């Protein structure tokens with residue numbers, strides 16, 4: 001099987017090196033040939049356009065900065081659509097838009113080409129070592145065809161769902177990480193300005209329920225997904241009091257806490273609606289209502305807002 005790689009940056013360049021090390025026959029391109037030095041030295045063949053990669057390869061992988069570059073490489077002049085042959089597959093490993101990949105896939109389907117979204121978790125060193133976690137959006141048989149290539153790059157291939165689901169999963173993953181950074185920066189700055197140093201706070205936080213990952217491992221599946229809010233483990237009335245104390249401290253010390261003030265408002269709303277005696281996790285259900293989605297299991301307890 002001949003493989004193409006387009007986008008030889010920090011991620012793509014290291015994935016290409018890994019594939020070459022695994023004995024894969026690789027044809028590559030990038031908008032800048034300077035990016036390809038190490039990959040060409042390791043045995044890849046260079047061509048000038050994505051269309052030429054597509055004409056030579058059975059499976060084409062891309063790792064590009066974002067949606068505009070993905071669209072250009074896929075459907076722009078000299079792009080994949082011009083060169084791809086029926087029966088071949090394009091696997092986009094960029095962090096990109098699920099809406100875009102679904103729209104592009106329709107045009108590729110007309111040519112008999114499979115499109116798969118497969119963004120990754122891990123950094124350049126994981127690309128180089130073949131230790132990525134890959135989130136795949138594809139039909140079973142489409143994934144089966146490209147899996148031998150992806151296996152060189154990953155310790156885990158998570159088949160999330162149909163086309164676009166990999167991109168959705170990646171956005172949820174990164175939004176969680178980025179949101180956590182904002183929250184951590186707020187609470188640490190509050191704690192430090194109130195007189196406790198950052199190392200001590202880190203040690204304390206690591207030992208508590210949050211630091212031990214209990215929200216993710218136990219409370220989401222055991223409380224939120226089951227609507228198990230009553231009787232409360234930790235009642236929202238008490239949680240609301242704590243978050244109000246933290247925000248009051250922030251105001252006294254002139255520490256801006258934008259995320260925490262929004263958190264307080266959701267708690268205020270739920271207490272106002274009469275749910276102060278329910279578990280703090282009940283705010284999860286508030287978001288179910290706001291977003292118009294179901295995020296609880298079929299056997300969850302009856303709960304109305």
Ligand code: NAD
Nearest residue numbers: 007008009010011012030031035063064065069094095123
């Ligand atoms: P990068 O900027 O290092 O690499 C992007 C490459 O794409 C560059 O070599 C660039 O020249 C090339 N490129 C840009 N436009 C092109 C075009 N039109 N045609 C051909 N090549 C083109 O970025 P990166 O860090 O390797 O990230 C790649 C993707 O992986 C991004 O979507 C990023 O969000 C995602 N990602 C990155 C990391 C990370 O730690 N760096 C981790 C997970 C996911």
